[in-house]
Amino acid sequence: MTENTAKTEHKANEEEVIAKLDAFAELPDAPPKRRLKLSWVGKIAVGIVVFWMAVVVIGPYIAPFHEMDMDGDDSFLDAHSNEYGTFYLGTDYLGRDTLSRIAFGARNTIGISVIATLLAYCIGITLGIAAAVKGGWTDMIISRINDSILSLPAIMLGLIAIAALGSSVPILISIAAIIYATSVFRIARALGQDIMVQDFVEAAQARGEGLWWIIKSEVLPNAAMPLATDFGLRLVFVVLFISSLSFLGLGIQPPASDWGSMVRENLQGLVYGSYAAIWPAIAIATFTIAINLIVDDISAKSGGNLAKKMV
Amino acid sequence: MKDKKSVSGELGFSDLDSHHQALVEKILRKKRGGDYSRRDALKLMMATGVTAATASNLFVTGGQAMAQTPKKGGSVRFASSLHGPDDQLDPPKFTSTIDYTRGRATYNSLVQHANDLTPQPELAESFEPNADATEWTFKLRKDVTWHDGSPFTADDVVYSMSRHQGEDSTSVIKSVMASVDEWKKVGPHEVKAILNTPNADLAVLLGMFQNKVVKDGTTGDGIGTGPYTMESFEPGVKSVHKRNENYWRDGSNLDAIEITGITDPVARVNAVIAGDMDLVSLIEPKAFRQVEAAGNVTLLSAPAALQVGICILLNTAPGNNPDFVKGMQFIQDRERIVNKLLKGKGTIGNDTPISVAHGTDFCSELPQREFDPDKAKFHFKKAGISTAELFVAPVAPGIEDVSLLAQANAAKIGFDLKIKKVPTDGYWGAVWMKEPMNAVTWNMRPTANSQMAIQFAPGAEWNDTYWNNDRMGELLSLSLAETDSDKRHAMYCEMQTLIHEGSGMVIPAFSNINDAVANNIMGIPKVPLGQIGGCEWPEFIWLA
């Protein structure tokens, strides 16, 4: 037998074992299987997310105005029409069409927050679970570097990074991803450590399972739910982080804008009964709440079946 | 505004509000068949020997202070728009409204500005130039004491004024005061300024915020000669000032003032309307309606030459193409900027730094450049340029909005004006005078000459459009020596025309200085050089 075939055979054996183990999935101590059956709340939430995703794609093409056009009769007006068109949601502080600006802004808010959060999760989970599983010096070094970044306020790191590198969408995404990866790391590591000392992991270790197998089959499924809950929140934080940069006069380059900055620049309008600050706030709220409700629905379906029966 | 009109007998020109000042000017002009200028006023003042006692009456608003005798007592809280750990008590380092206001409460200058910017005696009883304005003599008051009780003398003045000179000076106004070679003590209460070039405006310059007099040997520890003593000072938090009972003038009407900062513009307006603050500086155009609608506060809006400018560097692309500059000037919708962006609290600019607020030196004959997209399109096309980048930081009120409007209008004629928003910190070092096109503003200078010289004198340190015009340089010095007001006006007009035609400045508008104060505050001065009456209010206001 050549070495190669031996390897293949060994691999085949491995797969067989995995398949056998998978058959145990229905046992109570196995990670619960995912079944995506949403409640009606979850369905509405999915509808909302799909709606906003559609706006991201086609928003700028169907918006009645360009986001930079100052065609309104005046600032902070309610819905009105003039020779340029109709302002369905009224105008903002510069006389721009609020509806069009929300349609254009969806790209920045949703695009940046989703990409940055996903990126933060890739970085944070990989490093966090690696630290938990490996332990020892690896854990120590990664954790301390992570803590050094995490111990400084996010807005200050953003301020320094933007002042040094300039403000553009890729830079904003990278900054947000790195800053929020640090918190993901801590949660992933804590969960990983908790799970690493559970019986089933110890059993797997005793069986001589590989590191990746343990992570994939034991750690990740068990850490998935709290991490998913955190994902929804993290997404909100990225949206808010971008808008808090606008508080310092940084952030997206004008005339483009994100919803958070639109809330900020139109706050004064609240006094005049203008909805220019409220519409983008509603946009943020609907999008982020919908994402979180979907996350909740998935995690409610996927875990704690017995616990639910109990209540 | 809360203007209780009444005019009593013993009034100076500056007692009048701007409306009345304009009237008096008209009458004087008719009477003498000439121009009534600030310079004439200065001569008049000096000839009639204005004393400090009457001077204190000269700085209050319109007729209102005269209507009733100021009431004594009470205290106010003032919130400025900017403050931080870099707050200063050392006058040569003053850079913001909160510093200026604390300086005004704590110290005095040799000379102070009246509402019409004429220099008035303060710590100097009298001041006089020699015939060619190369030497100025200042006679100091003898009855002044420092807050610690020690007497005020010529040594203090020589020390304080010399801090703006010399190699190791770090004064913010070092170059403004560069015409003075030396400050000399002549007697215990007399000093002389020896100049290297004639400067008839020196007295006006001495009224600047940074020219406050501190005690000999100190670097601004809060011991001054001013109307308030410093109770406490926490940079970036607040300061508390108590009435100086031994003040050499009538002194403040209030018992105490507290000075703090609220950097968020929305919060600042809400604070004054909610009654938590009595005076707040810098109200954004967005908030005008809210302030005007509130029953308990007044919006103060003082016309000033606060330029909302765009600086195009002429020594590099795209500014080295004159048609590009013209295109940028024609794309400015000046009417809309003033009416919609500044909500009417501003004046239209004509691409020169001189506004009506500079008085008779303003060239009203110069034809107004209008918003003309077709001409802009023509010039951009002729220049062969279809895109450009404008660096903007919120350095001037409304500058971002002005840039956004230009961008939107440029887009409509197919020109892609990119806006690069950058932080304010580091702006003056990293962007201004470096990037080919950037937002700019200049504090209003008390004279048209110094306003233009600082920015447009050939080879000047801060010639920020790199426009070097020899005729401009010639006129700047000729006009300083010219005493005939008609000829002088002609010179100022020629200079403004040169800037309007040739420089790289786009100045579509001037913003007013906008502040809000509680209705019960009376007697606010109207010096247009800074927020709330040029930060002159602490000594003069009173509570109704």
Add this chain to the structure above:
Amino acid sequence: MMAQMVLRRLGIGFIMLIVVSIIVFIGTSILPGDVAQIILGQSATPETLAALRAQLGTDQPLYIQYLSWLGNMMTGDLGISKAGGATIASLIGGRLGNTMMMAGIVSAIAIPLSVALGLWAAMHPGTWLDRIITFCTLSLISVPEFFIATILVLVLAVELHWLPSTAYLSGDETFWQLMKSLAMPLITLVIVVSAQMIRMTRAGILNVMSSPYIEMAILKGVPRRRIILRHAFFNAIGPIVNVIALNLAYLVSGVVIVETIFAYPGLAKLMIDGVQTRDLPLVQACAMIFSGTYVALILVADVASILSNPRLRQPK
């Protein structure tokens, strides 16, 4: 065993502070413009810049500036603000107290509230009660802090005149006056930090509820209150304490917006001001406080999770 671990962690924390100080020092000095440039602003000339740099000692090479800062720091001398000239100790003193007071009161309200609501929601997952709690917390965190803060000011201060619009401290107020001054930022911050803690508590407990030993307990017929309070809660403490620690660190270092809107003199705004004026000693001092606080909080969180999970107590 435990003491040894704590000591070791403190030592590591110290090294971390040094690392942070280097990062911050380099980060702040690569920004465009230095402190002299920013003090002089538009009025800077080459001569005044050179003179001011010499006066402030910022004309020295960076590593010398850093080492001299480090040397002074070790002897307890925080130095002098380059931008303003006040001592760093005097700038920080009052603000540190303000920040700690705010963080203390907020956490005293927010932590019990969040844990209780999170527990409550976790006991009834998928019910209307759970959904209402979820919906409210999500709504409140998904809108920016400045929006919540401004609406509170407009309603409670400008319209109703119940509370002051700014957290202006005159320094001689009674306890109740103090509470009234602080009420608005307190409410805003409690809202902001509670939401995340409620959600993470709920998620942590639900996660534990699906573990085999809980299912075993359920099958054995242990009452559900007992299960959640005795078993699930203690096993969920690790992640929950971590989230609480991160939120506390945020309360100390990250509340710039709330401090700005309510003009509350705290440390977060001070550090931003320091960065914006390139005031290195000031930024460093703030960074040391923030990182130190963080190290302490995380240490407490880790000790708590180790104590709550006996398995972690055994060294591997």
